[in-house]
Amino acid sequence: MPHPALRRIALWSGPRNLSTALMRSFSSRADCVVSDEPFYAAYLSGNDLAHPGREEVIASQPPDWRVVARQITEEPAPLDRPVWYQKHMAHHMTPEMIGPWLDRLEHAFLIRHPARVIASYCKVYPRMTLAETGLPWQARLFERIRSLRGAPPPVIDAAQLRARPEASLRALCAALGLTWDAAMLRWPAGPHPQDGVWAKHWYEGTWNTTGFVAEPEAETEPARPDVPFYDEALAIYESLRAHGVAA
Numbered sequence: 001m002p003h004p005a006l007r008r009i010a011l012w013s014g015p016r017n018l019s020t021a022l023m024r025s026f027s028s029r030a031d032c033v034v035s036d037e038p039f040y041a042a043y044l045s046g047n048d049l050a051h052p053g054r055e056e057v058i059a060s061q062p063p064d065w066r067v068v069a070r071q072i073t074e075e076p077a078p079l080d081r082p083v084w085y086q087k088h089m090a091h092h093m094t095p096e097m098i099g100p101w102l103d104r105l106e107h108a109f110l111i112r113h114p115a116r117v118i119a120s121y122c123k124v125y126p127r128m129t130l131a132e133t134g135l136p137w138q139a140r141l142f143e144r145i146r147s148l149r150g151a152p153p154p155v156i157d158a159a160q161l162r163a164r165p166e167a168s169l170r171a172l173c174a175a176l177g178l179t180w181d182a183a184m185l186r187w188p189a190g191p192h193p194q195d196g197v198w199a200k201h202w203y204e205g206t207w208n209t210t211g212f213v214a215e216p217e218a219e220t221e222p223a224r225p226d227v228p229f230y231d232e233a234l235a236i237y238e239s240l241r242a243h244g245v246a247a
Contacts, residue, residue, distance in 0.1 A: 007083050008073065009176060010102075012090045012141060013110040014134030016120035018158040019087055020195075020206040022110060024187040025169060026085040027194060031181075033079040035086045036196040038068050043092035051125060052201035060197045065097055073104040083178070090134030090141075098144065107145050108176060109138055111240050112158035114233035115222035122225075124202060130229035135236040142240060152243045160244065165212035171245040186211050 011026075013019035020036075027034045041061035044054055051057070062068050077084035086105070114133055121128055130136060146152045154175035161168045169184050189210050191199060199207075224230060 005082055006077055008077075008086065008105050009083060009108065010072075010086045010088050010105040011108050011110060012088050012134070012138055014090055014112065014117055014138070015132065016117050017110050017112040017134075018161055018212075019089070019110055020203050021209065021212060022161070023085070023087040023194070024192065024206065024209075025184040025212075026083075027192065028183040028185075028187050029083065029181045030183065031081055032083040032085050033077050033081040034194050035072070035078065035084070036194050037087055037089050037092065037198075038072055039065055039088065039092040040196060040198065042068055043089075046094070049125075051198075053198050056197050069097070069099075069101040073101050090137040091132045093137045093141075095140070098140065102141065102144070103148065106176065107141065108154040108156070108172065109142060109240060110156055110158060110161075111135075111138065111237055111244075113222055114230065114237050115225055116158075118225040118227060118230070118233075119222070128227065130233055133229075133233050135233050135240075138240060139236050142243075154245050155240050155243045157241055157244050159215060162212055162215045168245075175245045 011019070011022065013022075023034050023036060026032050038061060041058045041063050042065040044051060044058050045063035062071070072084075072086055114135065117133055118128055121132070142153060142155075154172055156168055156172050166182075166185060170180050173180050173184075187210060190207050191203075195203060
């Protein structure tokens with residue numbers, strides 16, 4: 001039987017945004033089960049991007065986004081816990097996926113300065129577009145939630161999370177109406193059972209951690225990346241950052 005008071009929390013992040021570490025943090029809570037990027041196979045099935053492990057990813061999940069949407073909003077959580085935390089990549093989504101199914105979830109957003117996102121992403125996959133930053137989807141979904149619910153959903157910045165993890169997590173939990181759990185600050189190193197099959201290509205950095213690690217260059221202005229969409233990405237980022245939870 002599913003937990004009678006199941007809360008489904010969708011955390012929307014762009015790539016290289018500290019999202020795996022935040023998933024680790026929530027998986028450390030005794031009341032929480034997590035899911036890793038359930039729309040990844042659907043995303044790759046809809047394009048010809050040569051992501052590492054492409055065919056393995058597609059084989060690991062339903063390739064139809066409608067099936068995934070039904071699973072994460074209607075079916076029981078993978079374990080009988082009262083909180084189901086879903087790590088979602090905003091760049092996996094398309095405008096056609098905006099619809100009523102989203103209103104069955106609680107939402108939060110993780111953002112990061114786009115210059116740092118682009119620099120990190122291109123180390124693994126050297127081609128990137130504005131859509132792949134996840135920012136356009138985040139902005140669209142943010143406005144939908146604010147309009148329908150009359151209040152902005154929680155936004156947390158990766159730089160803030162790395163610099164002040166406990167204060168940031170406390171603020172996020174408060175915004176989501178969750179009790180604080182100090183276990184969120186630590187996790188075992190290495191692969192975790194909930195990691196997607198793509199983890200070996202993307203998660204090496206997180207596998208080497210047992211907690212949030214300060215960013216060495218956090219206080220310096222990131223170098224401007226040589227991409228034509230940077231100004232637009234920065235503008236969206238700044239508009240979302242204005243709604244960040246206090247830490």
